[in-house]
Amino acid sequence: MNALDISSITFSYEGATVRALQNVSLTVTDGRMQALLGPNGAGKSTLMRVITGQLRGYSGDISIYGKKMPDRKALLSIGYAPQPISLYTTLTARENLNFFGAMAGLSDEQIVLRSEIVLEQTGLTAHAEEPVAIYSGGMQRRLNLAVALLHSPKLLLLDEPTVGVDPQSRNHIYDTLRELNAAGMTILLSTHIMEEAERLCSSVTLADKGEVIFNGQMSEIDDLEKLFLEKTGRGLRDE
Amino acid sequence: MLILLRDRQTILLLFLMPVALILFLSLAMEGVWTDKLTGRKIQLVIENKSNTLKANLLAEKIKSNKLIQTVDRPRDMTDDEIFADGRAHAIVTIPGGFDEGDQPVEMYFDPVIDAGYKIAARSLITSIIVEVVMGIDNLDAVIAGLLIEKTKPNRNFPTPLQQNVPGYAIFAMFFIAIPMSIGFLKEKKDGTLQRLFTYPVNTNLLILGKIVPYYLINVFQFVLMLLVGVYIMSHIISFSFHLGEHPWHMVPVTLVVAAATTGFGVLVAALARTPEQSSTLAATGAVLMGVFGGIMMPHALMPMVMKKVAMISPMYWAHQAYLDIFIRDAALTAILPKLIVLTLFAGICFYIAGRRVQWI
Structure with missing residues (x-):
């Protein structure tokens, strides 16, 4: 069974003249780590928000492990780390995990147990009782990931998970993702960093201007950056 | 939360x-x-320049009135300074020659006193002067037969x-x-x-x-x-x-x-x-x-x-x-x-x- 099946998704923001997503189709096989590559304005974050039920009013079909969206129960299969650091900065890491754990319907015991595991996975155990406001950018990014992992999702959706972090934190995040994928978690990684996609992913979907322009296996691509620039052009993307 | x-x-x-x-x-x-609901005592400085029997009786009646609080004039303070300092609302002067009816009693008011308050103070002093001059022992008791006050509960x-x-x-x-x-x-x-x-x-x-x-x-x-x-x-x-x-x-x-x-x-x-x-x-x-x-x-x-x-x-x-x-x-x-x-x-x-x- 595919972890994620997206078929002919079209979406426009209210008042916009250009479609943010145009007839997007995409499949993520269970157990795979797949890159969603694209320049700024490609529609990567919009697609993530459509999949996670934040944006409505699209046409087309989305299925998560066979459950057709919108199905709020299907959301439990997803762990989502958005591009902005979406955490309560006045709370500690543990308090954030307690809150989001409760949102995911975990019991108190499960929250305690899972919090320890994800804090360990993201290297934040020693800082669990500190308010997020005093965290470095890298630590906040790792906690953003920890929250997404808390309820043991089968499919992890990551939107630019290493933006603005130092090489140490970035490598820690890469190692964590490799371990999670090796343990069977399916990952869709939205990024515009070629190296990230090449190092981590076995397959790649290339998007630009709201459309999917390439789907393929990483092993079949000789030079990803060359392919990227060929497909998306060399013009600046200032939007 | x-x-x-x-x-x-x-x-x-x-x-x-x-x-x-x-x-x-x-x-x-x-x-x-306090002014609006319960009323407060009128603070007066009384200066008796006559010191005759009638003048003393008038001063005594003013002092003993339950609505009046007499204030001693602070040393070296002018009338204006007394008002500016908030020590009194008015200064009542009983002049020499009051007994003979040659000189009227003077009331000098604080310029910022509430108009209603001023009228009330003036009426009160007037009624006391009438008592003393006319030889009436208790004007309130006389008035009570002519006027009954009723106030609706607040x-x-x-x-x-x-x-x-x-x-x-x-x-x-x-x-x-x-x-x-x-x-x-x-x-x-x-x-x-x-x-x-x-x-x-x-x-x-x-x-x-x-x-x-x-x-x-x-x-x-x-x-x-x-x-x-x-x-x-x-x-x-x-x-x-x-x-x-x-x-x-x-x-x-x-x-x-x-x-x-x-x-x-x-x-x-x-x-x-x-x-x-x-x-x-x-x-x-x-x-x-x-x-x-x-x-x-x-x-x-x-x-x-x-x-x-x-x-x-x-x-x-x-x-x-x-x-x-x-x-x-x-x-x-x-x-x-x-x-x-x-x-x-x-x-x-x-x-x-x-x-x-x-x-x-």
């Missing part, structure tokens, strides 16, 4: 602001209320605490709109609000979860202000805080008022696009509602036009509902129309917010 409680400065402000307003404005208004004019405790509690409750709207906009900006919608939780429940903590803070604000009024303020100023015959009516009133204030907060959150906008909108709205609604200027003292205009402010209905309890001993059925108005206000706010707000 935890996120809200972590914002200690805001919480402190929400509770300290009304306490400070209640304390300082009640103290400031104490004198006005049902409209609250004491400073009855006015200010619910008034500034309501005022502060409306200020909840500031942290509420800023919190909402901040959560939207940093994506936490959007993140919540990726969990399988009922959307309405989620929104309710965002609103309920503010509602509870509002209720707690009122309870705390009430406790401050009853247990602290009544020891600081000379008026007790009478809660009326049915103080438990405060429970439904407070629950409805808190719904109205929370509704206002949701409306501001829905209308504002930036935190700066929301602070300005909420603060300006609350101050205007307070000015019109009889919080800053007691409704009973307003001119008739303003009394009518006050009805556009939800603070008026909230305040009057509490005054119904404190000074009118009103039955719940009498308070109910005000609660309906407040419920409608809350409903309209939530409706508009529901139509306008983009949660994600």
Whole structure:
């Protein structure tokens, strides 16, 4: 069974003249780590928000492990780390995990147990009782990931998970993702960093201007950056 | 709730602001209320330059009158300095030759004395002079056969605490709109609000979860202000805080008022696009509602036009509902129309917010 099946998704923001997503189709096989590559304005974050039920009013079909969206129960299969650091900065890491754990319907015991595991996975155990406001950018990014992992999702959706972090934190995040994928978690990684996609992913979907322009296996691509620039052009993307 | 409680400065402000307003404005208004409701003794400096039998009798009668408090002239102080220093309201001079009827008694008034107060003081001294000059022993007893005074029990004019405790509690409750709207906009900006919608939780429940903590803070604000009024303020100023015959009516009133204030907060959150906008909108709205609604200027003292205009402010209905309890001993059925108005206000706010707000 595919972890994620997206078929002919079209979406426009209210008042916009250009479609943010145009007839997007995409499949993520269970157990795979797949890159969603694209320049700024490609529609990567919009697609993530459509999949996670934040944006409505699209046409087309989305299925998560066979459950057709919108199905709020299907959301439990997803762990989502958005591009902005979406955490309560006045709370500690543990308090954030307690809150989001409760949102995911975990019991108190499960929250305690899972919090320890994800804090360990993201290297934040020693800082669990500190308010997020005093965290470095890298630590906040790792906690953003920890929250997404808390309820043991089968499919992890990551939107630019290493933006603005130092090489140490970035490598820690890469190692964590490799371990999670090796343990069977399916990952869709939205990024515009070629190296990230090449190092981590076995397959790649290339998007630009709201459309999917390439789907393929990483092993079949000789030079990803060359392919990227060929497909998306060399013009600046200032939007 | 935890996120809200972590914002200690805001919480402190929400509770300290009304306490400070209640304390300082009640103290400031104490004198006005004393004059208005219970009356206070006229403070007079008496100068007897005659020292004859009649003049001494007049001075003695003035001094012994229960409505007059005589003040000794402070050494080296001129009349103007006495008034400027607030030592006396008037200076009564009994001139030499008073017995012979050649020279009248002089009354020199503080220029800023209330006109009604001046007339009362003048009438009182006049009646005492008449007693002395005409040889009448007790003019009041003579008048009593001709004039009977009756005063309707006060049902409209609250004491400073009855006015200010619910008034500034309501005022502060409306200020909840500031942290509420800023919190909402901040959560939207940093994506936490959007993140919540990726969990399988009922959307309405989620929104309710965002609103309920503010509602509870509002209720707690009122309870705390009430406790401050009853247990602290009544020891600081000379008026007790009478809660009326049915103080438990405060429970439904407070629950409805808190719904109205929370509704206002949701409306501001829905209308504002930036935190700066929301602070300005909420603060300006609350101050205007307070000015019109009889919080800053007691409704009973307003001119008739303003009394009518006050009805556009939800603070008026909230305040009057509490005054119904404190000074009118009103039955719940009498308070109910005000609660309906407040419920409608809350409903309209939530409706508009529901139509306008983009949660994600």
